[in-house]
Amino acid sequence: MTALSILPGTAEGPVVASGEPLSFWGGVDPATGRVIDVHHPLNGQAITGAVLMMPSTRGSCTGSGVLLDLVLSDRGPAALIFSEPEDVVTLGALIASEMFGHALPVLRLPPDGFAALARETQARIGADAITAGGLSLPVLPPATASLDLTSDDRAMLAGRDGEAVAQAMRIICAMAAQQGAERLIDVTQAHIDGCIYASPANLTFARKMASLGARVRVPTTMNAISVDRENWRAQGVPPDFGGPAQRLADAYVAMGCRPTFTCSPYLLDSAPGSGEAVAWAESNAVIYANSILGARTAKHPDFLDLCIAVTGRAPLAGVYLDDQRAARRIIDIDLPHAPDDAFWPLIGWLAGRLSPDRIPLLRGLAPARPDADALKALCAAFGTTSAAPMLHVQGVTSEAGHVAPDADRRRITAADMAEGWRLLNDALDGIDLVALGSPHASLSECRALADGLAGRRVQVPTIVTAGRDTIDRARAEGVLDRLEAAGVQVLPDLCWCSISRPVFPERTRTLMTNSGKYAHYGPGLSGCAVRFGNLDQCIRAALTGQAAKDLPGWIGR
Numbered sequence: 001m002t003a004l005s006i007l008p009g010t011a012e013g014p015v016v017a018s019g020e021p022l023s024f025w026g027g028v029d030p031a032t033g034r035v036i037d038v039h040h041p042l043n044g045q046a047i048t049g050a051v052l053m054m055p056s057t058r059g060s061c062t063g064s065g066v067l068l069d070l071v072l073s074d075r076g077p078a079a080l081i082f083s084e085p086e087d088v089v090t091l092g093a094l095i096a097s098e099m100f101g102h103a104l105p106v107l108r109l110p111p112d113g114f115a116a117l118a119r120e121t122q123a124r125i126g127a128d129a130i131t132a133g134g135l136s137l138p139v140l141p142p143a144t145a146s147l148d149l150t151s152d153d154r155a156m157l158a159g160r161d162g163e164a165v166a167q168a169m170r171i172i173c174a175m176a177a178q179q180g181a182e183r184l185i186d187v188t189q190a191h192i193d194g195c196i197y198a199s200p201a202n203l204t205f206a207r208k209m210a211s212l213g214a215r216v217r218v219p220t221t222m223n224a225i226s227v228d229r230e231n232w233r234a235q236g237v238p239p240d241f242g243g244p245a246q247r248l249a250d251a252y253v254a255m256g257c258r259p260t261f262t263c264s265p266y267l268l269d270s271a272p273g274s275g276e277a278v279a280w281a282e283s284n285a286v287i288y289a290n291s292i293l294g295a296r297t298a299k300h301p302d303f304l305d306l307c308i309a310v311t312g313r314a315p316l317a318g319v320y321l322d323d324q325r326a327a328r329r330i331i332d333i334d335l336p337h338a339p340d341d342a343f344w345p346l347i348g349w350l351a352g353r354l355s356p357d358r359i360p361l362l363r364g365l366a367p368a369r370p371d372a373d374a375l376k377a378l379c380a381a382f383g384t385t386s387a388a389p390m391l392h393v394q395g396v397t398s399e400a401g402h403v404a405p406d407a408d409r410r411r412i413t414a415a416d417m418a419e420g421w422r423l424l425n426d427a428l429d430g431i432d433l434v435a436l437g438s439p440h441a442s443l444s445e446c447r448a449l450a451d452g453l454a455g456r457r458v459q460v461p462t463i464v465t466a467g468r469d470t471i472d473r474a475r476a477e478g479v480l481d482r483l484e485a486a487g488v489q490v491l492p493d494l495c496w497c498s499i500s501r502p503v504f505p506e507r508t509r510t511l512m513t514n515s516g517k518y519a520h521y522g523p524g525l526s527g528c529a530v531r532f533g534n535l536d537q538c539i540r541a542a543l544t545g546q547a548a549k550d551l552p553g554w555i556g557r
Contacts, residue, residue: 001113003081003130003139006178007093009105011125013078015132016050017118018042021356021387023059024066024089026497026521030199033075036524039423051123052077053114056084058356058387060497061193061281064301067092069199071102079105079125083114084357086387087175091301094174099167099208113137147176148183156311164214168307175304176315185277185316187297190220190309191265193281194302195252196498197226197245205303206251209310216256216309221270223282224263224440224465224495225249228503236502249493257309261493262467264376264440266293269469274398279314281305283383284376284439284517290390292375294398296320299389319359319389326404327361327392329354333412335364336554341377342534343554344370345516347412348378350420352385354410359388361403366395373445380439381516417555424519427529429549431541433508434458435522437465438496438515446474446490448535450482458487458542461505465495488542497521512541 018041022028027037033048048070057063067089070076080089085108096102105125109117117123120132130137149157157169176184194202226245227237237245253259260268265280266288272278274294280286281300289295298318300308308314319325331351336343351360370378370393382391392400436449441464449464464483466474471492474480483490491503496518504526512531513519519532531547541547 001110001116001137003113003137004108005105005139005142006090006108007097007104007106008142009079009103009125010127011051011078011105013049013051013123015053015118015120015123016042016045016047017053019055021054021056021058023057023384024063025060025198026525027059028066028070030066030069030073030075033070038523039520047077048075050077051079051081051125053081053118056082056086056357056387057088059384060283061088061299061301062196062198063088064092064095064303065194065198065202068096068205069201071096071104072100072201072204076104079107081107081109081114081117083109083111085179087179087299088301090178091175091304094171095205095303098171098174099205107139109137142178147173147181153184153313162213164209164212165310167212168214168310171304171307172311172313172315176317179315179317181315181317183316184313185320186312187218187277187279187308187314189218189270189272189278190216190305191223191280191282191285192220192252192257192305192309193223194305195222195225195249197248198498200244202302203244203248203251206248209306210251210255214255214306214310218309218312219270220257220309221260221265221268222249222252222257223261224498225261225493226498226500228491228493229261237500241500260467260469262440262469263495264442264467267440267442267467267470277320279305279308284380286389287379287383287391288376290319291379291392291397325390325399326359326402328358328404328407329360330403330407330409331355331360331362331412332409333362333364334414335368336414336417339368339554340534340552341374342514342532342552344374345377345381345514346417346420348381349385349424349516349520350412350416351391352382354412355388356386357388359390359392361392361394361400361407363394365393370396373442376439376442377516381520384517384520414556418551421551421555424516424530424532425549427510427531429546431460431510431512431531431545431547433460433505433511434462434538434542435496435511435513435518436463436538438513438518440495441466441470443470443473443479446470446479446483449488449539450479450486452536452539453486456486456543460542460545461489462487462542463489463491465491465499468492497525512538512547514538
């Protein structure tokens with residue numbers, strides 16, 4: 001019943017507790033401090049000024065930026081208490097304290113202490129104890145790891161390469177201590193997620209680092225941003241949003257990042273190989289890199305991604321280590337007869353719900369012979385409901401034999417699939433928008449859409465988001481011309497999880513998507529009802545404005 005202080009501080013407030021993890025990005029509105037994830041038990045609850053308790057976080061790496069913005073705008077929680085290790089919002093709290101002088105206590109409690117405190121209505125966080133009603137829980141001071149730093153690490157920390165590098169090293173070392181790392185590791189490349197304008201705090205951080213002289217020292221790609229960088233003015237995006245979003249992207253390019261602007265960096269020619277240690281942010285990309293490519297990267301929060309890119313060093317912890325990559329839960333899946341492409345995101349979403357805090361091994365999928373697009377959809381949807389940085393698929397992924405001796409077991413049945421389908425399909429039949437490309441569409445997905453439309457013209461707005469590299473190849477192949485002739489809008493740079501009005505059509509009330517990721521986040525982010533289905537169903541909705549609500553035949557009734 002003893003709490004561990006992760007980040008020190010004192011606070012007092014009402015207890016807001018949940019037994020389910022939450023993604024701050026897509027799950028909390030930084031403008032109001034309210035939970036907007038419609039699938040979460042705290043939906044609609046304000047967290048401002050609260051002692052917020054949950055096992056850990058899940059979902060997007062951008063949660064660190066949302067937390068930082070909440071703190072800097074005085075809409076943040078009074079304290080954060082977890083029962084499991086947590087990096088994403090902890091990093092946001094660390095940045096708030098380290099760079100902006102706003103302390104936010106972060107603590108970890110064992111399960112029994114967590115359960116006892118969660119039953120209280122008000123709590124006070126002191127330097128030595130948490131008190132609530134008649135409950136008093138001692139607080140141990142933050143862990144101080146004795147990092148085995150190299151001479152080069154120490155020189156960077158001491159300021160040899162300038163203040164930006166020294167600041168980045170201080171942040172990396174603080175995170176390494178709370179992760180229990182003993183040393184740092186070289187990385188060969190990085191992928192920046194903090195370039196999304198999720199809140200003003202993202203720009204505040206980037207400008208601060210740029211003003212200190214930050215420059216990346218390893219090849220660094222960039223995630224999707226929040227606007228079409230060249231065309232946002234013509235698209236009618238308000239300058240008070242488009243301007244800061246472009247300045248944020250420009251700041252990272254000025255620091256030496258490659259303007260790839262894609263949330264699917266594994267589709268680029270620079271994708272890492274098996275065993276390669278990299279530093280990626282963006283949850284779907286992290287899961288794909290570890291699981292499918294066999295590369296090694298922690299699920300780095302926004303801001304830590306830049307710190308690692310600036311130094312080339314990352315904490316040697318988590319799934320960088322062999323023993324941390326083992327499956328600790330086996331999920332047997334009742335493979336239906338002839339599943340279609342909607343099966344993969346649905347299974348990813350369900351598997352994440354069954355394994356929110358550990359790496360799973362999915363068994364029973366190999367006979368369906370998933371291709372790269374199926375695995376992309378699986379990993380992205382898994383990342384919305386699980387905090388785990390990877391998964392294994394028996395007979396498909398290279399490390400699927402790596403299972404912990406004490407791994408427990410779960411099962412996904414046809415009944416579970418039917419229930420999951422209903423949870424992701426709570427909208428009416430009329431469709432106002434078809435949203436494709438979350439994560440960014442691949443060239444093969446663009447081809448499949450063009451082939452499915454077969455020269456017919458869409459009757460409702462249909463938008464595909466894709467990376468610049470994919471769009472260039474689609475243009476060279478003639479696929480882009482076919483899509484545009486059918487009335488499909490193909491947008492670079494931004495993706496559905498950051499698209500804003502009026503690029504997102506103003507009159508939309510109900511949208512349809514084939515993305516498990518966007519089906520989960522879409523209601524909270526867009527304020528619209530969402531329908532989920534396979535690509536053929538999305539095409540029919542684009543052509544007719546209607547979507548049947550029946551369960552797919554491969555699930556049954």
